[in-house]
Amino acid sequence: MGAVRTIQRGGSRFYLDPDRPEIKLPGVTSVISMLPKPFLMYWAAKLTAELAVDSLPFVAQMAERDRQGAIDYLKGASRRYTKIRADVGSKAHDLFERMIRGERIGRVHPDLESYRELFADFLAKVNPELVRAEDCAWSDTHGYAGSFDAILRVWLDDERRPTPDRSGTAVLLMVDWKTSADTYPEVALQMAAYANADRIIGPDGSTEPMPDVDGAAVLHITPDQWALKPVRIDRDVFDFFLVLRKVFTWDREVSKTVIGRALASSAQALVTGTQRRSR
Template sequence: MPGTIRTIQRGGSRWYVNPETAIKYPGVTSIVAMLPKPFLVWWAARMTAEAAVSNLPAVASIAERDEAGAVDYLRNAHSRYTKLRARIGSDAHDLFERMARGEAIGRVHPDLEPYRQGFEEFLDVVRPELVRAEDIAWSDTHQYAGSFDAILRVRLGEDGKPDHVSGEWHTLIVDWKTSKSTYPDVALQMAAYAHADKIIASDGASEPMPEFDGAAVLHITPVGWAFKPVRIDPEVFDIFLTLRKVFTWDRDISKTVFGRAIAESARRLITGTQRRAS
């Protein structure tokens, strides 16, 4: 039986490693992270400011005893929020997969209950058939890999809405999102999955990536859900491939562009007075 793909962290990026060949490819999300996001600077600053205003007495108390500790508390405000959202997102993804596979779900944590209700309603309205979930998309052609959320088959009418009577079956690559909003770079992520060479299952078995009729994001928040189509056409995929080149530049090529100095300044003269003073 083929070995299972494992993941490692190197230089702040996720890499997927084939145990049989030792081939190592960067993850799709690490490649998409090459896209500039200047708004994150302002977002992090706002999170810090909100933490300070909301916790003024506590911050002042900490600062009286440990000024550096107060600074660390504030500057890590955005990291604490991100970790909390990541935990909820991970738990929700696990819940969605189990529900999509038909597993009976009992009581869940109150934080997850709105997501459970939303996904249950999605299953009832759209009635998707699960093809694959949480497997790895692998591309030897372009040297990347990544774990996708799901491949679904859904019946859609000519208007693109669910039609369980006369609609045509569509095979879609699907991503679950639990963030406050959906962002355009999800199209780059999903185009990468859809244009990969093959799927590698959890046991290491592989098969060619199927042909897709499209892609969609299921965006679920505590107040509602929406199932939205996403472009994964060649134009979008080509932009992902550009970011793949940027990743190689950032991790490899940029470290090779400077050679040894052709000439440089002489060492600064150290006087006798300076030597005696030391």
């Protein structure tokens, strides 16, 4: 038995069953990407326009020497920005996992120092107990998988506020770390999918049932502040995720089978019997 591996196919991430690698399930985030996001087109256009205006002399000089190079430079503005943010997010997630596991953290890159300080403040003010971290949620029932950030036990008072001395009521939460500019509704779909998976697969391939969590929360950390926000993961939310799971199957599989070969088409040049025999 080994760890869960992932592969990329057609721009989507798939998780391979550690015991039967011929079985591959789409990742939760790939399923959620089926949501239409028309605002991204306007965001990318705005980013490209800002880059062109802010670096006009440089772009003009580039265009004189290499017109296609200048076009590619501007065209890649949104992709480069997304990659930079993704790199920072990945490094912050790695840092959070080390800290939540109790690892002593020394010096970090200046880009991560504010995240380290704020996550340490979160740990001090909430004092959660780590139950699981960075394991794979696997749904045999609905056919999806994904890596979740953490399952934490926290203690809340009567007003649902954390009690760092753990004097309140213990609740089990599916928790996600977010370092984006804001928190977006799709996080509810993501966490509902994790919480409703059938089982957890650990790094060594061991498996156990997904525990019944009491709820979910997103820890939103920016370079300036952190906030622990509750997230709905009830049946209604999960049902919306399941709709997207069906849309994923349509987009990646069924849609490729619904158009058949032409029964008739416009007239083509006549091929005589002599021509056919000479081939």
